[in-house]
Amino acid sequence: MIQRIIELGKGYGDIYELCEQARVNKDRIHRAFIFSSKKDGKEYHSIAIALKPTNAANFFPIYMCSEGIPNVQPISKRLSHFIETLDELQLKAVHLDIRHSSSFADSELFYQYLIGILRLNHFIPPLEINNYNPIL
Known part of the structure; x- marks a missing residue:
């Protein structure tokens, strides 16, 4: 199964696109x-949704808006909009503390991390390896 993060943006107007997705x-x-x-x-939030593969597709997408939402009190309107969308869909978000993407040499390393x-x-299924034949 291919698991890939698809970045929609930095968490500004693209949050509304993620909510519509x-x-x-x-x-x-x-999840x-x-x-x-x-x-x-300073603390920043990223938001994401992971979607199950469609029918026979072997692709597990994770749509993400990264690090554009500052952690402020009261909660930012963008983050509250995401939480309200999840409430509407009767879902709860998993909260995780992670390293900031700037601590990686490039975005692909951050996504792998x-x-x-x-x-x-x-939180996501394990990587499936079909017909694995290691060279001994």
Whole structure:
């Protein structure tokens, strides 16, 4: 199974697109996530939804808006809109503290790290290896 993070943006107007993706694909949602990370003493949130593969497809997408939502009190309107959308769909988000993407050399390493965290904690299915024949 191919598991890939698809970044919609940095968490500004694209949050509304992510919420619409959730509504349209409500029967496919595997889990929703709110990630927290720190950079320069400030905390930021990323939000994501993981969708189950369609029919025979071997693709597990994780749509994400990354690190554009500052952690403020009261809660930001963008984050509250995501939470309200999840409430409407009768879902709860999994909250995780992660490293900030700026601590990685490039975004692909960050995405691999994030997928590894999600697999390790059983929030997404394990990687399936079909017909694996190691060379001895």
